[in-house]
Amino acid sequence: GEDVEQSLFLSVREGDSSVINCTYTDSSSTYLYWYKQEPGAGLQLLTYIFSNMDMKQDQRLTVLLNKKDKHLSLRIADTQTGDSAIYFCAESPTGGFKTIFGAGTRLFVKA
Amino acid sequence: DTAVSQTPKYLVTQMGNDKSIKCEQNLGHDTMYWYKQDSKKFLKIMFSYNNKELIINETVPNRFSPKSPDKAHLNLHINSLELGDSAVYFCASSDDRGHTDTQYFGPGTRLTVL
Numbered sequence: 001g002e003d004v005e006q007s008l009f010l011s012v013r014e015g016d017s018s019v020i021n022c023t024y025t026d027s028s029s030t031y032l033y034w035y036k037q038e039p040g041a042g043l044q045l046l047t048y049i050f051s052n053m054d055m056k057q058d059q060r061l062t063v064l065l066n067k068k069d070k071h072l073s074l075r076i077a078d079t080q081t082g083d084s085a086i087y088f089c090a091e092s093p094t095g096g097f098k099t100i101f102g103a104g105t106r107l108f109v110k111a
Numbered sequence: 112d113t114a115v116s117q118t119p120k121y122l123v124t125q126m127g128n129d130k131s132i133k134c135e136q137n138l139g140h141d142t143m144y145w146y147k148q149d150s151k152k153f154l155k156i157m158f159s160y161n162n163k164e165l166i167i168n169e170t171v172p173n174r175f176s177p178k179s180p181d182k183a184h185l186n187l188h189i190n191s192l193e194l195g196d197s198a199v200y201f202c203a204s205s206d207d208r209g210h211t212d213t214q215y216f217g218p219g220t221r222l223t224v225l
Binding site: 031033035037040041042043044045048086088090092098099101103104106 | 115151152153154156159167201203205211212213214215216217218219
């Protein structure tokens, strides 16, 4: 079946690292994504990783993919108050016009 | 330049009414979607259209009828509105010629049914 799971809340102090975890079920997914949703706005793509990679780094963001365990994580270094948002993990199973989203992790950054 | 736009941004209406939400994308994408996000922020796909053809209909009540007059537009008409229809509705598009299925979301329409 298709399912993407992630924890619902994460609270960190400003300047610390945040790690948001996700598990997915469809091993055929070619790409896995992280989207960010700020209050009152739509989702925006933050980063994505191709399924044959195990790590991708983009400035303060590091994505780790463990394909064997179907586990994806997003690390935000030096978390800022502006990073407070909901982060959605998502997968695109091959052959479909469908992206499956997790329930979203609410990141709270304390000053 | 707004990539994916939706109107209206807010919609407050009585139970039993019929309403429409419009969506337009200027990205030249072939695929458009409607998602429903409930009060707990769960995001569920409702419909997907590719080149004006319905591809996905995720067991949505037939009170919801999407219409795609052309590739750049996907409108959502809802008949006989119910309290449970209150949510934020997001339109999105993606380019199926690209390597990824990156979704480009509109700003959302917050529907409140009284």
